[in-house]
Amino acid sequence: MTTKRPRRYEPWTNERLDNILKDRSLKRAGEVTYWNKKVLIHCEECGNDFEALPQNLERGSGCPHCYLKKKTGAKRKPKWSLKEVREFAKENGYTLLDDEYINNKFPLRFIDDNTGAEVVMTFRTLQARVKSQKIKEKIDDNQ
Numbered sequence: 001m002t003t004k005r006p007r008r009y010e011p012w013t014n015e016r017l018d019n020i021l022k023d024r025s026l027k028r029a030g031e032v033t034y035w036n037k038k039v040l041i042h043c044e045e046c047g048n049d050f051e052a053l054p055q056n057l058e059r060g061s062g063c064p065h066c067y068l069k070k071k072t073g074a075k076r077k078p079k080w081s082l083k084e085v086r087e088f089a090k091e092n093g094y095t096l097l098d099d100e101y102i103n104n105k106f107p108l109r110f111i112d113d114n115t116g117a118e119v120v121m122t123f124r125t126l127q128a129r130v131k132s133q134k135i136k137e138k139i140d141d142n143q
């Protein structure tokens with residue numbers, strides 16, 4: 001009688017993991033050792049490294065950095081850095097309270113320097129406000 005080893009006991013090897021990742025934008029950056037030991041994975045989409053269990057990758061879990069970005073609706077690197085957003089806001093009378101900038105559609109908290117009131121708006125809204133304010137000033141100058 002031949003006993004076939006059940007599939008779930010198939011050992012985890014570098015080859016087995018590479019095979020799972022071959023059609024995804026993930027590359028194995030560490031060695032597969034034991035089924036419950038995390039392996040270092042490099043994400044080619046965002047350039048970050050993360051550790052994951054081979055079995056979780058097999059089930060379809062992916063890069064946590066990309067997951068977070070997708071969840072917040074950011075598809076690519078934002079045009080503005082947090083520092084630039086903060087400086088732009090300050091120049092136009094707002095103090096940025098948040099420490100993270102994801103994209104111009106993501107709500108941010110500001111303090112209106114004139115009134116001291118907290119304002120929640122996207123960076124896009126702030127840009128639009130500044131733009132309309134500048135147009136208004138121009139009209140006032142011409143009068």
Ligand SMILES: [Zn+2]
Nearest residue numbers: 043046063066
């Ligand atoms: Zn990623």
